[in-house]
Amino acid sequence: MYCPKDVESRYELLVFNCQDQPFLPLTEFYHDCLGRIDKSSALSYLNCLLPFFTWLNKYSNYLGKRVYWNYLPEIIRAAIEDYLMNKMECKVRDKDTFRFVNLTNKSPNTVSRFLSAIKAFYKSLIRLKQYEYSNPLIDSQAILNDYRSQSEGVRKDKPRMPSVGGTEDPIPHRRLTDSYFKIINEEWQPQIIDDPHLPFQVYQAGKKVNWSQRETVISRMLFETGARVSEIIELTIGDYRSRKSYQEVITFNKGSHGIKVKFLRFSKDTVKRLFQYINTERKKYDPNQLDFDVDVLPDEAPIFLTEFGTPLTYNAWYYHWNKSMKNSDIKLNPHKARHWFVTTRLREIHNISKSDAEIQQRKNELIKYMKWKNPDTIKVYEHYFDEEKHREAHDQMLESMKKNEKEYEQEQKTKQKKKPKLAVIETQKEIEIDADLQELLEGLE
Incomplete structure (x- = not known):
């Protein structure tokens, strides 16, 4: 439980045990x-x-x-x-x-x-x-x-020599x-969410439980920006004003300790919904009844408020998300919206780029936007698209085989069956043949 505004306490929040006593x-x-x-x-x-x-x-x-x-x-x-x-x-x-x-x-x-x-x-x-x-x-x-291991040297009962001497094996960095x-079997893998209709299924689920303007705006921002939930619900008015583009805000990143180090970009439609929320629903719950322009909201004011006029928290927001997902029988963690964003952006990059160099440039731009500390994170998504390309090529091969099979069956009905012959490729001894090709040729004999 968070400390009420009118109460002085050394604690920002209290945790309670199963007997409803402070723990x-x-x-x-x-x-x-x-x-x-x-x-x-x-x-x-x-x-x-x-x-x-x-x-x-x-x-x-x-x-x-x-x-x-x-x-x-x-x-x-x-x-x-x-x-x-x-x-x-x-x-x-x-x-x-x-x-x-x-x-x-x-x-x-x-x-x-x-x-x-x-x-x-x-x-x-x-x-x-x-x-x-x-x-x-x-x-x-x-x-x-x-x-x-850090202090003992290779000489028995002797301390380790200084690393500058070069006489001892270097200590592993990790x-x-x-x-x-x-x-021992944990390997983080981003989830590949590749359903193009997923955001609209979520929006529809929200409508069924009468989401407020606030829930709708936050959900649209999740899918349009690829941000984490906390990076959105903790936005301030100043975070919006600080960007030149009206479609952008600045926010913190995981591990940046609250420092605003990245920007988020969203659609014009979401901008319209955001301002509608700020000047109507938010104003209603704001203790000072302020809106964005006329009464000039201060930069430190949080964009998203609870019905009590306090800054929105993750738990308060998640209640509404979870309710809508359960009502529509959708099993979706909100963080999956981030994976959906990355998968969708990569698909778009592959579709619009005209060269490998352009693909790499756009991927680097995405890595910078997501503020990934490890650029290799994108490789797991890339592996998914490599598999997708193989599936497409394989399906084409199977379709071709099916077509050839029908043509063959049709020929058998009209022509006398003939024994198929394999073409034999003769090679001169002085010509060097690749080992893989030689193995293939030998398999045809």
Whole structure:
């Protein structure tokens, strides 16, 4: 629960337990995260941890007793392992001083985020001096082994020589994670969403549950810009005014710590709907009843407000999204709109470009627009289009085979059946033949 405007408190929000009582460990954790990571990331961690602490309170069992968050590290580890296997349907197996976690096809895509969140939780509570043991999510033996590998040289019982000397093998830049639970079959793959009608199905689903202007504008922005939900719902009036084009806004990016580092571009129709929202529905809920031009909204004012006149949050927005998807029996995470945008843009790039150089240039422009830290992200989408090209070419081949089969059958009806002959290619010995071609020729004999 967020702190009301008329209440003074050191806490921006409170987390409650199953008995509707304030649960300070998670509350303190959230506020410790602020300033260290983005607020959206802190909220994401909270959302991952809430189901675990609920499960801990209701279903955890260690030697016949419930497990509490402040128990010994080995008890916490046992509880987390139980949660991973029974609630998140992972496979966990022993390995030396840590555990390997295998994801199954039933495991949610939040396993990695949960492990990061619970590790960060205990790190915060140790820093706040509220958890008196070592972090249960860290493999202390791994840290010790890493230290030894960094300090011990090739000479027995001698320290490592300085790297400038060139007498020791260089230390690898990357090291193994020190996490107690290590996911070993996780490989992030962007989802390919290639249905051209998907946005309109979502808009129609919103109409059926009477979406407000706000929900409609945000959903259109999701599909038209490829942005994350938080990058849209946390926009301010100043973010819109700062761009020269009336079809653009500036916003933050994941990992930019709130700094506005990228722009989003959307359609003229969405611009019209945005202004209609700002000057009617938003004005209605604005405590000062201001609109965009006449009363001059301040730059720091949030574009999207709740019915209580407070800044819109992800959870408040997601309630309306989830309601519309369930009502229309559509299983669609809002983040998939981002994957749909990338897939659609790449298809357009391949369709309108006249050369490979032009395709590469446009792809580089898309990478810059998306603010991807790793340019290789686009390769997975490219792999999809390579497969699509193969499918198209293969279908043409199959159609050609079908046509030739019909022609052959027609000829058999009118002509006497003749024994087919294969053309034999004779080659001179002095001519060198490629090995693959030679294998093909030998197969014809």
